[in-house]
Amino acid sequence: MNTENSATGEGKGGDVIVETVSRLMVPFIQLFALYVIIHGASGPGGGFQGGVIFAASFILLVIAFGIVDAGDRFPEAVNTALFSLGVYIFAGVGLLCVILSFGAAQYLNYGFIPLTTHFEENRALGMDLVEIGIGITVMAVITSIFFNLVWKRESEEEVGEKEEQE
Amino acid sequence: MKLISAMALVSVIFLGALFIYVAEDIPDFGDPYSPPNRYVKLDVSMDADELVDDLNQGIVPETLVSELEAIGFRKDELPLKVKKVKEGEWDAIIIPEEKHYYPKEQVYYLIKAEEDKLEVYRYAPVVRYIEEGHHETEVPNMVTYILADYRGYDTLGEVTVIFTAGVGVILLLRRREKRIIEEAREKTGIGNHKITQISTQTFLERKFDQRNCFLIKLFSKKF
Numbered sequence A: 001m002n003t004e005n006s007a008t009g010e011g012k013g014g015d016v017i018v019e020t021v022s023r024l025m026v027p028f029i030q031l032f033a034l035y036v037i038i039h040g041a042s043g044p045g046g047g048f049q050g051g052v053i054f055a056a057s058f059i060l061l062v063i064a065f066g067i068v069d070a071g072d073r074f075p076e077a078v079n080t081a082l083f084s085l086g087v088y089i090f091a092g093v094g095l096l097c098v099i100l101s102f103g104a105a106q107y108l109n110y111g112f113i114p115l116t117t118h119f120e121e122n123r124a125l126g127m128d129l130v131e132i133g134i135g136i137t138v139m140a141v142i143t144s145i146f147f148n149l150v151w152k153r154e155s156e157e158e159v160g161e162k163e164e165q166e
Numbered sequence B: 001m002k003l004i005s006a007m008a009l010v011s012v013i014f015l016g017a018l019f020i021y022v023a024e025d026i027p028d029f030g031d032p033y034s035p036p037n038r039y040v041k042l043d044v045s046m047d048a049d050e051l052v053d054d055l056n057q058g059i060v061p062e063t064l065v066s067e068l069e070a071i072g073f074r075k076d077e078l079p080l081k082v083k084k085v086k087e088g089e090w091d092a093i094i095i096p097e098e099k100h101y102y103p104k105e106q107v108y109y110l111i112k113a114e115e116d117k118l119e120v121y122r123y124a125p126v127v128r129y130i131e132e133g134h135h136e137t138e139v140p141n142m143v144t145y146i147l148a149d150y151r152g153y154d155t156l157g158e159v160t161v162i163f164t165a166g167v168g169v170i171l172l173l174r175r176r177e178k179r180i181i182e183e184a185r186e187k188t189g190i191g192n193h194k195i196t197q198i199s200t201q202t203f204l205e206r207k208f209d210q211r212n213c214f215l216i217k218l219f220s221k222k223f
Helices: A003-008 A016-038 A047-065 A067-073 A076-100 A119-165 B002-025 B051-057 B062-071 B125-137 B142-150 B152-173 B176-188 B201-207 B214-222
Strands: B040-047 B081-086 B089-094 B106-114 B117-122
Touching: A016 A047, A016 A119, A047 A067, A047 A119, A067 A119, A076 A119, A076 B002, A076 B152, A119 B125, A119 B142, A119 B152, B002 B152, B040 B062, B040 B125, B051 B081, B062 B117, B125 B142, B142 B152
Parallel strands: none
Antiparallel strands: B040 B117, B081 B089, B089 B106, B106 B117
16 A cells, blocks of 8 residues: 555545445435434434434445545534533533523423423423434544544554554 | 633533532432322222221221222232321332242332322332323323433433543544644645655654654654
């Protein structure tokens, strides 16, 4: 393998079929992940499962295009911000219940968020919001773990190749 | 950069304070009056007058047994003992026919005296989740409403655990050398693959602190 290519990440993978198929598949995987998250209330699924499926789409990108290209599409700074965004959505929805009921309701008692006029409908919608938060956190964490492992691996491989050449 | 650090600090302190508040706000374990543990009301009501004395003496009234049987409870779910909790409230205890090594007594019903009537409730949070959950939350998926609503504190903790795992991975594995090479590339305008090829030791030593840079140690061995 050429040293120049391996250092920049170009030429890894490089199969036309793999790249084209994965480029076509990724939007559908992401759409399915969103479906699983949103329909967590009315069917099988939920935040954890949907988040992992969403992360799988980025993992497919890395496998097909190499870490450098995929890393450009999904920058690490954004990923780190999404980490905490999910937790803050969850905790914030819980706090909204306390604030909007003027301290009467318990934390995470979704019925007191006045989204609709029905107490039970509010609970259902609050659950959806919470599921979105869970999905964001799980997606960001799984993606970040995979990306960091791949970066580590690549750097070790580069060092190993350099030692072999000399 | 300073502003971002300050904002991060403020939000971390906010979240920490919020979690302390949450820990204070959790209902006591097994508290029957906390919303998820409330008992389910059964469609049984009897006149209190004659039965209160029986209940106080620990005798199970026969009308209660027959009423419960009429609703459709199994034979081993009918009360065998009655225990007084406080004035006007009794626990009814059953011994379920399960293949335990030791048959276990189970507190199953709560009998309450309300204005000359005896109302019968049924304990056990699980029963409440199954029987009342769809009615109370308008969500058809049982797993979701238990996880996200009744056991919301638990799920909040799970998400925090996953978040912590991610932060740990970032601290251990995020590649510092990559950032250093990119900074060097920006300053010199050379591609990073060429930086590793030309003799970079003097350049890097001048620019960066040697103690923190893994790459420089590597190069200083070789060149």
